[in-house]
Amino acid sequence: MSIIDYSLMYVTDDRITDDNAFFEILEATLKGGTTIVQLREKQLHTRAFYHRAVESKRLCDLYGIPLIVNDRIDIALAVDAHGVHIGQKDLPVAMARELLQANKIIGLSVSNVQQAHEANALAVDYIGLSPIFGTFTKTADLDPPLGIEGLKVIREVSSKPIVSIGGVDKGNAAEVMTNGSDGIAVVSAISKADNPENATRELRKVLSI
Numbered sequence: 001m002s003i004i005d006y007s008l009m010y011v012t013d014d015r016i017t018d019d020n021a022f023f024e025i026l027e028a029t030l031k032g033g034t035t036i037v038q039l040r041e042k043q044l045h046t047r048a049f050y051h052r053a054v055e056s057k058r059l060c061d062l063y064g065i066p067l068i069v070n071d072r073i074d075i076a077l078a079v080d081a082h083g084v085h086i087g088q089k090d091l092p093v094a095m096a097r098e099l100l101q102a103n104k105i106i107g108l109s110v111s112n113v114q115q116a117h118e119a120n121a122l123a124v125d126y127i128g129l130s131p132i133f134g135t136f137t138k139t140a141d142l143d144p145p146l147g148i149e150g151l152k153v154i155r156e157v158s159s160k161p162i163v164s165i166g167g168v169d170k171g172n173a174a175e176v177m178t179n180g181s182d183g184i185a186v187v188s189a190i191s192k193a194d195n196p197e198n199a200t201r202e203l204r205k206v207l208s209i
């Protein structure tokens, strides 16, 4: 697998029920220069999730950008995605790695120092520091925000690339990066922008990429 650029991850917005709007935003952020996409669907049934995954993979391939799938290893395998993002309550990393083999990306959510420490010994490619700030996008099963101080502590402990998520936008992205993050993952900063392509370009500017 080629080197993955984790600097700007667009996490798709599962509040967007209309497929045309969903793919319009996805293509806009790809045009704007998002460096990796995570398909995240918490409501859709499997068939609809799969259809979004097929079209997302087609678009990401068109722009040469890796696609990872949130939670669902079966769907990632079905569309030959670049990997998955899993949480602390999903399949254990060792089992995910067995299913995905060595060439796929595995990202793991980490919400405290203990989990960051444990992740060092696991076959994960990056950790998702979750959440760094407050967010209205994910309400269920969310730990308290770690803040910049929490990021600094986890940076000291972790040997893995860190992708910070939760309330990240163009106003705080630079601070997140200068304090130890290797990338940011955003939903609303792109999906809720008037112009998602420009919003992506602005985020790239802030990240100096």
Ligand SMILES: Cc1ncc(COP(=O)(O)OP(=O)(O)O)c(N)n1
Pocket (backbone or CB within 6 Å): 009, 011, 038, 040, 070, 071, 085, 086, 087, 088, 107, 108, 109, 110, 127, 128, 129, 130, 138, 163, 164, 165, 185
């Ligand atoms: C990059 C990144 N980090 C953390 C998460 C959160 O994953 P998880 O804890 O499994 O929660 P859900 O996204 O499944 O609701 C993420 N998606 N991406």
Ligand SMILES: Cc1ncsc1CCOP(=O)(O)O
Pocket (backbone or CB within 6 Å): 011, 130, 131, 134, 135, 136, 137, 138, 165, 166, 167, 168, 185, 186, 187, 188, 189
């Ligand atoms: C999926 C997820 N995991 C932790 S916070 C979050 C939502 C991030 O959304 P936003 O970028 O809109 O705050």
Ligand SMILES: [Mg+2]
Pocket (backbone or CB within 6 Å): 070, 071, 085, 086, 087, 090
């Ligand atoms: Mg999950």
